[in-house]
Amino acid sequence: MMRTRPLKVALLGCGVVGSEVARIMTTHADDLAARIGAPVELAGVAVRRPSKVREGIDPALVTTDATALVKRGDIDVVVEVIGGIEPARTLITTAFEHGASVVSANKALLAQDGAALHAAAEAHGEDLYYEAAVAGAIPLIRPLRESLAGDKVNRVLGIVNGTTNFILDKMDSTGAGYQEALDEATALGYAEADPTADVEGFDAAAKAAILAGIAFHTRVRLDDVHREGMTEVTAADFASARKMGCTIKLLAICERARDGASVTARVHPAMIPLSHPLASVRGAYNAVFVESDASGRLMFYGPGAGGAPTASAVLGDLVAVCRNRLNGATGPGESAYAALPVSGMGDVVTRYHISLDVADKPGVLAQVATVFAEHGVSIDTVRQQGKDGEASLVVVTHRASDAALGGTVEALRKLDTVRGVASIMRVEGE
Incomplete structure (x- = not known):
């Protein structure tokens, strides 16, 4: 039996990802309704520039007052894809206070304030889902949080930034220098005009904090992650790597100490053997390698960014949250019971x-x-x-x-x- 009253969704942000979320909600409306058990309706879209033409979106839904939108009271789910710390943090907590669950793609906010956001969601009996925050379309958060909940994860090793992987892959395959490879990445749209967040490892560090927290059931904040950028990697480094049968990748590495008493999280360039599955990850793709006691070694691979891939992850969360809402339940919240100390890089x-x-x-x-x-x-x-x-x-x-x-x-x-x-x-x- 399908419920006829639609579940109402507020969309915060309508850029590359937000516009794809709105498009998929419209074009796949019947399938989404069948999967959820009720229709979903886009009830409002908060933007900064309301005059911009947004194909497929009713202009009557567009507003610049995001606060009023999340306070409406009839909103079931808020989808936050505006990024940054504020106003996203305040809007998310306001949504919880007014009876809405939240789906977010905001890695920076979750890495900095994930514990507080989870606490706010739990206090108001709402969901907080964020599959899209780490690796675009790649299912990773839910497998770690649910599929591997009965296992013990010991290490998460991954390429979680497509821009840096494109640059390093280009340096490796063509012999190009760093600046030449960066220029090509920028021309192709893989790198922002200011690539600092990517090439200096800030983006990957935020994702590492989120992954470590989930994998080890321990609160890991962005400040706990050791970070080194890749701007100093040279053609000579690649030549040395080839002599060792290796290549170079910017890796996010989260691991338990061998005695299990602490964890570490770090981001830096590293040589990896050509025989390792991550060595063959080319272009702007992402891949994450998970090592656990019972499951052994698992690898998750796919497009880690982009409008449609990221929107796919957002919509997957939206379906899950809507199903929970219909059943009067919530999904898994924060699991930080282990409370392991986070060791410094020296260890x-x-x-x-x-x-x-x-x-x-x-x-x-x-x-x-x-x-x-x-x-x-x-x-x-x-x-x-x-x-x-x-x-x-x-x-x-x-x-x-x-x-x-x-x-x-x-x-x-x-x-x-x-x-x-x-x-x-x-x-x-x-």
């Missing part, structure tokens, strides 16, 4: 690739090896190439803590025979 243990510019004379390698040994960092391989009194020395280590590696590099810089540390890159995925 992370991995392998490292260090490139040094050194004097080309006897005894240099012995000096460098001594510094590594004094700091408890074991060397796996060394490659040296000399020319005209100068040499490059590439050292690949066994697993060591980031703190130990940091102390090693600091000591290396003090050696008279070391002209400079050309690059330091972690080696992951082994």
